[in-house]
Structures are given as structure tokens and as C-alpha cells.
Amino acid sequence: MIRRFGLLRPLAALAMLLTAGAVAAGGAAAPSYALDPGKSTLAFAFVQAGGHNQGRFPKFAVNFSFADDNLAASHLEVTVDIAALDSGDKERDDTLREADLFNVAKFPQARFTAAQITKTGAGAYRQDAHQAARLRRRSGRLEIHRMGGQ
Amino acid sequence: MQVRNTTARWGSVAQFLHWLIVALIITQVILALSAEQLHGMAKLAMLARHKSVGITILMLALVRLAWRLINPTPPLPLTLKPYERFLANFTHAALYVLIFALPITGWIMSSARGFPVSWFSLFQLPDLVTKNRPLYEAMQETHEALAWTLGAVALLHLLGALKHHFVLKDTVLRRMLPFSKIP
Numbered sequence: 001m002i003r004r005f006g007l008l009r010p011l012a013a014l015a016m017l018l019t020a021g022a023v024a025a026g027g028a029a030a031p032s033y034a035l036d037p038g039k040s041t042l043a044f045a046f047v048q049a050g051g052h053n054q055g056r057f058p059k060f061a062v063n064f065s066f067a068d069d070n071l072a073a074s075h076l077e078v079t080v081d082i083a084a085l086d087s088g089d090k091e092r093d094d095t096l097r098e099a100d101l102f103n104v105a106k107f108p109q110a111r112f113t114a115a116q117i118t119k120t121g122a123g124a125y126r127q128d129a130h131q132a133a134r135l136r137r138r139s140g141r142l143e144i145h146r147m148g149g150q
Numbered sequence: 151m152q153v154r155n156t157t158a159r160w161g162s163v164a165q166f167l168h169w170l171i172v173a174l175i176i177t178q179v180i181l182a183l184s185a186e187q188l189h190g191m192a193k194l195a196m197l198a199r200h201k202s203v204g205i206t207i208l209m210l211a212l213v214r215l216a217w218r219l220i221n222p223t224p225p226l227p228l229t230l231k232p233y234e235r236f237l238a239n240f241t242h243a244a245l246y247v248l249i250f251a252l253p254i255t256g257w258i259m260s261s262a263r264g265f266p267v268s269w270f271s272l273f274q275l276p277d278l279v280t281k282n283r284p285l286y287e288a289m290q291e292t293h294e295a296l297a298w299t300l301g302a303v304a305l306l307h308l309l310g311a312l313k314h315h316f317v318l319k320d321t322v323l324r325r326m327l328p329f330s331k332i333p
Contacts, residue, residue, distance in 0.1 A: 049198030050268025088264050088281065095190045 030065040030073035042080060055087030055096075071117045071125070078112040151328065155221040159325035159332050164221065167214040168326060171249060174207050175300070178252075182297070201260060202270045208253035215246065227320045241307045248300045254278075255296060259289035 042057040059081035066074045083104040087093050097104040118126045154161045160168070178200060185196035226238055260267045261277035262285040268274045279285060314322035324330035 048194060050271030051198070051266035051274055053264075053266065092194075092265075095194065098190050100191060 030067040030070050030075070033062075033064045033066060035062040035064075042078075044085075053087060053092075055085055055093075057081065057085055059084040066117075068119075071119060074117045076112075076114050076117070080110045080112070081108065082110050083108045155224060157222055157224055159224055159321070161221065162328070163217055164214075165326060165328050167210060167217065169328075171207060171210055171214070174203055174210070175249075175304075178203055178207070179297075197265075198268065198271075201256065201267050204253040204256050205267065205269050205275065207249060208257075211246075211249040211253070214249075224325055227314075227318070227322065229318070229320075237306070238310060241303055241310060244303045245300075245307060248296060248303065252293065252296050252300060255289050255293040259286055259293055262286035262289055 040062075042060045043054060044057065045052065045054050047053070057080045061079045063077040063079075064075070066076075082102050083097060085093055085096055085102070087096060096102055099105070120126045151159075151165075152161045153163055155164055181196055181200040181203065185193050185200060188196055226235060230238070257267055257275070258278050261279045262282045264281040266274050266277060311323045311326075314320050315324070321332050324332055
């Protein structure tokens with residue numbers, strides 16, 4: 001999630017631990033993975049009046065199907081509960097939720113979806129993505145690095 | 151007017167630092183009171199200005215103290231009564247302590263709250279302490295108490311200067327004024 005608004009310039013990073021789930025019935029070639037919420041983090045960083053700050057989105061859901069040999073059928077979707085954001089300070093969290101920033105009263109969720117995953121190297125992939133949050137749609141790219149053995 | 155101090159009057163550097171810090175302290179009061187009326191992004195922006203000006207005062211205080219130590223200090227008139235001499239020395243010492251203590255308590259307060267301090271968005275200063283809510287609350291109260299103390303001591307300082315000029319009719323006020331003639 002990359003947003004630019006006034007003095008706030010947030011950037012987000014997602015670290016997920018995913019475990020392979022059952023292959024969907026019907027013989028789809030890309031197995032779906034389940035998120036381990038306790039071991040996954042969706043963090044954001046922002047600059048406010050020259051000060052660098054960090055926070056987390058503790059509530060998010062991931063819909064991820066992936067097969068190295070079938071990237072066309074692979075797919076990632078992340079849905080973020082923006083209202084649950086946590087920057088470590090209640091007053092600052094309330095400010096981030098206000099109408100001129102995340103406007104959670106009107107847009108409580110952000111969704112990151114993508115259709116095309118491209119292999120960029122051994123264990124590295126790029127996903128051309130777009131993100132719908134608030135009124136605007138953004139296009140972006142997500143770098144994916146595969147860690148672990150499975 | 152000379153750049154350096156003489157035994158008769160303050161030089162231009164000492165005067166410039168004195169009056170610049172006066173102007174910045176008044177600015178700080180306005181910024182702090184304005185921030186209290188605001189909320190959300192506008193409040194954060196106003197507090198960021200307050201912190202930037204506060205760090206400026208801290209840097210100027212360091213320059214000012216160094217300049218004072220390597221310059222002659224115009225002495226107080228020998229005709230002062232002991233209590234007047236004590237009050238003058240006490241208020242000057244207190245003002246020096248306060249122009250350091252206010253920015254430093256403000257900086258600790260920000261760090262303890264988890265809000266980094268930056269200087270006019272040009273560079274970010276290191277956090278003085280790790281995040282600590284009780285320390286933040288203690289520092290907030292200290293910062294506010296010191297601000298009131300500065301107001302009281304500055305008033306005493308002003309009254310002293312006026313007494314020197316209008317009652318004692320000496321040069322103590324004029325020697326800190328840039329365009330005054332001292333015989």
C-alpha cells in the first residue's frame with residue numbers, strides 16, 4: 001500500500017507466513033495457501049513533518065494461490081481492515097482514521113488485488129497489482145520473495 | 151557597536167542572541183497555545199513547528215552560553231543592594247537554565263510519547279529515550295511547569311530592567327539595546 005497525503009507519506013510492507021492448503025477441487029493447478037495470522041505482519045511506515053513513524057495493520061486477510069509452474073493461475077488478494085490500524089499512539093491512530101487521511105468511516109477496508117505474477121529470478125516474483133482504497137485506485141508492483149523450503 | 155562584549159555594554163552578537171531568543175520564546179507560546187485549539191493533522195503540524203523552534207532555541211542557547219564564556223560580562227552596578235544583586239544573578243542563572251531545560255524536556259517528552267523530533271523536516275533528531283508513557287506524562291507536566299516558571303522569571307527580568315532604567319537610572323537596560331547611546 002503506497003499512499004501520499006499531505007504531510008503523511010505511508011509505505012507498507014507485508015510479511016506473511018503461508019502454509020499450503022488443499023488444492024481446490026476441479027484440478028486447479030495453483031494450490032491455495034492459508035495465512036498464519038500469528039506469524040504474519042502487515043506494517044506501514046510514514047513520514048509526518050520530517051519524523052519517521054511506523055505502525056501495523058493487525059487485521060488483514062489473504063487469499064493466495066500460487067504455483068511456480070503455473071503463474072497464470074496464481075493469484076494474490078489482500079484485504080486490510082484499515083480501521084484497526086495501530087501506530088502505537090491512540091491519538092495518532094484517531095488522526096490517521098480521520099476523513100482527510102484514511103477516512104475509515106467511509107472506507108473501512110483496503111483491498112490489494114492482482115492478476116499477473118511474473119518470475120523475476122530464482123524464488124523472486126513480481127506481481128503487477130492494483131489497489132483499491134478510498135476513492136482512488138492505484139497501480140503498483142509487489143515484489144515477492146519465496147523463503148523456506150516448501 | 152562592537153561584535154564582542156566590553157565591560158561597558160553587550161556586543162552585537164550577545165544582543166542579537168538575546169533578542170532572537172526572546173522573539174522565539176514568544177513564538178513558542180503562540181504555537182503551543184494554537185496547537186491546543188487544534189486536533190488531528192493540524193495539531194500535529196503545529197506541534198512539529200513548536201518542536202522545530204524549540205530545537206532552534208536549544209542550539210542558540212548553546213551558542214549563547216559559549217559566547218558568554220569567551221567574552222567579558224558587563225558587571226552589575228556597584229551601587230546595587232545585596233538583595234538586588236542576588237535577584238539579578240538568580241534571574242539570569244534561572245533564564246539560562248530554562249532555555250536549556252524547556253527544549254530538552256520537550257524533546258524527552260516527544261521521544262517518550264513515540265513521536266520523533268525533526269528540525270523543520272530537514273533532519274530527524276535521535277530519540278532521547280525509548281517509548282514510555284509514564285515518563286511522557288511526567289515530562290509533559292514538567293515542560294508545562296517550566297514554561298510557567300519561564301514566564302514568571304522573564305517578568306521579573308523585565309521588571310528589573312525597567313527598574314534599572316527608570317528608578318536607578320543606570321545603563322543596565324541600555325547596554326542590551328542595539329541603538330542606545332552609552333556615555
